[in-house]
Every structure is written in structure tokens, then in C-alpha cells.
Amino acid sequence: ASAWSQVPQGPPDAILGITEAFKKDSNPKKINLGVGAYRDDAGKPYVLPSVQQAEQTVVQQNLDKEYAGITGVPDFTKAAALLAYGPDSTPLKEGRVCITQSISGTGALRIGGAFLQRFYPGAKTIYIPTPSWANHKAVFLDSGLEVKQYRYYNKDTIGLDFDGMVEDIKNMPKGSMVLLHACAHNPTGVDPTEQQWKAISDAVKEGGHYPFFDMAYQGFASGNTDKDAFALRYFLKEGHLPCLAQSFAKNMGLYGERVGAFSVVASSTEEKARLDSQIKILVRPLYSNPPVHGARIASTILNDPKLNQQWLGEVEGMAGRIIKMRALLKENLEKMGSKHKWDHITDQIGMFAYTGLNAEQMTKLAEEHSVYATKDGRISVAGITTDNVGRLAEAIYKVKG
Numbered sequence: 001a002s003a004w005s006q007v008p009q010g011p012p013d014a015i016l017g018i019t020e021a022f023k024k025d026s027n028p029k030k031i032n033l034g035v036g037a038y039r040d041d042a043g044k045p046y047v048l049p050s051v052q053q054a055e056q057t058v059v060q061q062n063l064d065k066e067y068a069g070i071t072g073v074p075d076f077t078k079a080a081a082l083l084a085y086g087p088d089s090t091p092l093k094e095g096r097v098c099i100t101q102s103i104s105g106t107g108a109l110r111i112g113g114a115f116l117q118r119f120y121p122g123a124k125t126i127y128i129p130t131p132s133w134a135n136h137k138a139v140f141l142d143s144g145l146e147v148k149q150y151r152y153y154n155k156d157t158i159g160l161d162f163d164g165m166v167e168d169i170k171n172m173p174k175g176s177m178v179l180l181h182a183c184a185h186n187p188t189g190v191d192p193t194e195q196q197w198k199a200i201s202d203a204v205k206e207g208g209h210y211p212f213f214d215m216a217y218q219g220f221a222s223g224n225t226d227k228d229a230f231a232l233r234y235f236l237k238e239g240h241l242p243c244l245a246q247s248f249a250k251n252m253g254l255y256g257e258r259v260g261a262f263s264v265v266a267s268s269t270e271e272k273a274r275l276d277s278q279i280k281i282l283v284r285p286l287y288s289n290p291p292v293h294g295a296r297i298a299s300t301i302l303n304d305p306k307l308n309q310q311w312l313g314e315v316e317g318m319a320g321r322i323i324k325m326r327a328l329l330k331e332n333l334e335k336m337g338s339k340h341k342w343d344h345i346t347d348q349i350g351m352f353a354y355t356g357l358n359a360e361q362m363t364k365l366a367e368e369h370s371v372y373a374t375k376d377g378r379i380s381v382a383g384i385t386t387d388n389v390g391r392l393a394e395a396i397y398k399v400k401g
């Protein structure tokens with residue numbers, strides 16, 4: 001018998017499996033609201049013009065294909081840190097930010113999980129929101145951490161369970177690790193207000209907890225990269241020493257180039273040097289060093305003031321189209337005569353809308369209307385276009401009323 005005879009058949013991925021089902025559907029009017037990837041109003045993937053231009057520049061430089069070093073392309077990681085922490089960030093100015101390039105956001109989370117598992121002085125338990133990105137739990141379990149949850153979403157108000165979240169943070173064992181979505185919460189699209197973030201920071205500080213920010217959508221939520229980094233920067237001002245996972249998949253459309261970064265804020269430059277050395281020791285046996293092409297594109301954009309401005313305009317454009325599609329869907333649902341309130345669709349922010357539809361209704365959307373999205377009722381708003389929004393509203397109305 002083969003060595004693998006006892007390997008069980010695993011389930012399809014909760015998110016990426018939706019695209020597989022969508023591809024199998026022959027209905028020409030099918031709609032894919034599954035994977036959180038931006039589409040333009042023609043429903044096509046969008047390569048940002050600033051990315052195309054940056055790529056041309058990189059190619060014309062005829063660079064070599066040598067290893068970038070374990071922590072990646074230095075011009076990229078320096079610029080990524082500046083984008084996240086901001087030009088007036090004290091830790092950045094004092095050289096206390098330890099950063100490595102990563103295989104996009106997932107890779108940053110995984111380096112973070114492995115680093116915390118190896119060096120965190122407290123209990124190796126990380127608390128993630130309820131609900132959270134479908135892959136968070138597996139990333140941290142596979143990193144060797146225990147995963148627990150804190151209350152986050154209130155299904156009655158289809159909003160933030162702020163009191164529950166703060167209470168759970170206050171009740172966590174002292175010195176717990178807490179994963180926080182910096183902006184554009186996935187899957188709910190529900191973010192704390194700036195006031196609420198201040199209370200959350202106090203609760204994290206009170207418990208001596210350790211914050212791990214996942215910022216996969218900087219710029220993509222509000223259209224403004226500084227605004228979307230508010231929570232992270234506020235925590236820094238409040239003296240927290242967080243770690244951070246960054247992704248350039250969505251805000252630069254570099255999905256398949258796998259461009260990201262993992263960083264830890266140290267308490268001194270001497271500590272930063274020790275962390276640097278250990279991050280390198282951790283990454284080397286993982287994948288040794290990261291791919292250079294995507295990072296060179298991102299670095300060209302971030303380091304060229306003109307291209308950077310153009311890029312910021314394009315990010316704002318993507319965020320703007322999503323905000324417009326939210327309003328259009330709500331309007332169409334109301335035109336259908338739906339007796340439900342749909343304010344949450346326009347109140348929510350970022351790539352996703354949490355519709356409130358249950359798994360059975362989501363299955364009906366797929367089977368009876370060829371509308372594909374994850375079973376938790378999340379829809380990727382970027383998949384909505386002026387052309388398909390009417391049909392989508394009709395389908396939702398038919399399964400939910």
C-alpha cells in the first residue's frame with residue numbers, strides 16, 4: 001500500500017473554494033462575490049496604471065536576479081514601514097522598527113505567528129475577533145499558537161459589539177496576545193470608531209496585552225492611507241510596541257506578486273538588532289528569501305513622489321467605486337420593496353459587506369441565482385458592477401425578502 005493511503009480528503013477552502021464553484025457555473029450572468037479581490041465596473045481584475053508604469057521602470061533598469069537577502073528588498077521594506085507608521089512616527093525616527101519583507105499578508109502573519117510562538121514571554125495564546133478572516137485561525141494554529149476568540153460583531157445590530165469586545169479584552173489573562181484588524185474588518189466591514197479605538201487601546205494596556213495588527217487594506221478602506229492607519233499609529237502614540245502584518249495585494253493590486261511585510265516595534269535600537277537577528281534565523285529555513293519583482297514594483301511606487309501620488313489617487317478611486325456600489329445595492333434592494341433595513345451595507349467599510357444572510361440563503365443565491373459568495377453571508381463588494389447590481393438585488397430579495 002502507498003504511504004499516503006490514510007491521508008483523508010480535505011474540504012475546499014472556505015474562500016478560494018467559492019471561485020472554483022463560480023468557474024464551474026456555465027450561467028453567463030453568474031456573479032462572483034467570493035474572493036476579496038478588486039474588480040473594475042466591467043467586472044475585470046484591475047492592474048493599477050501606477051503599477052504598470054512602475055513595472056516598466058523596473059524592467060528597463062535591467063536589474064540582476066540575485067538574492068535580495070533574507071529580509072527582502074531594503075528600499076521596499078523601508079518604504080513599507082514609512083507608509084504604515086507615518087513620517088512622524090517616533091519608533092521609526094529612532095530606528096526601532098524591525099521589518100522583513102514577507103510572502104504578502106499571509107506570510108507576514110505566519111512569520112509573526114512563528115516569532116510569537118518562539119519568543120513571546122507570556123502564554124502562547126492569541127485572541128482573534130469573532131468572526132475574523134477565515135485563514136487567521138489556521139495560520140496561528142500552524143504557527144504552534146493556541147487560538148481563542150473575543151466578541152467583535154453584533155448580529156442584532158449588524159454592527160460592532162463594542163462593549164463585548166472591551167469586556168472580553170479586559171477579561172483575558174494578563175499579557176495575552178490580541179490580533180486586531182487595523183481597518184476594513186474582514187468579513188464584517190465593521191470598524192471601531194476613532195473614539196472606540198482609544199478605549200480598546202486602554203483595555204489592551206490595562207491588561208498588559210500584546211497587540212498584533214493585521215493591516216491588509218491600508219488605503220482601501222477610506223481611500224486615505226493615513227486615515228486607515230489611525231488605529232496602529234494611535235497605539236504607537238499610546239506606547240504599545242505592536243507587531244504588524246502588511247499586505248500590498250489589495251491596495252496595489254499585487255495579489256499574485258505576493259508583496260507584504262512583517263514588522264515589530266522594539267523598545268530600543270539594541271533590542272531591534274536582536275529581533276532582526278532572530279527574524280532572519282526564523283525566515284531562512286522557511287523560504288530563505290522572498291521574491292524580488294513585486295517588491296521592486298511596490299518600492300518604485302512608494303519611493304517616487306509622482307508615482308506615489310498617482311497610486312494614492314488610484315487607491316482612492318478603488319475605494320470610491322466600492323462605496324458607490326454599496327449605495328447602489330442598498331438603493332436597488334429598497335427599490336425591490338424589501339422590508340428589511342439595509343443601512344449596514346453602506347455603513348460598513350472596505351472590501352466586504354456582511355449582508356446578514358445565513359448559510360442556507362447563501363447556498364440558494366449560488367444554486368438558484370448563480371451568485372457566489374462565502375457561506376457566512378460576506379460579499380466582496382468589488383464584484384458588484386452597475387451592470388449586475390440589479391440582478392444581485394433581485395436575487396437577494398428572492399432569498400431573503
Ligand SMILES: Cc1ncc(COP(=O)(O)O)c(CN[C@@H](CCC(=O)O)C(=O)O)c1O
Binds near residue numbers: 035036216248255
Ligand atoms: C484580513 C486579511 N489579512 C490577510 C489577508 C492575506 O492576504 P494576502 O493575499 O496574503 O496578502 C487577507 C486576504 N483575504 C482576502 C483574499 C483571499 C484570501 O486570501 O482569503 C479574502 O478574505 O477574500 C485578509 O483579508
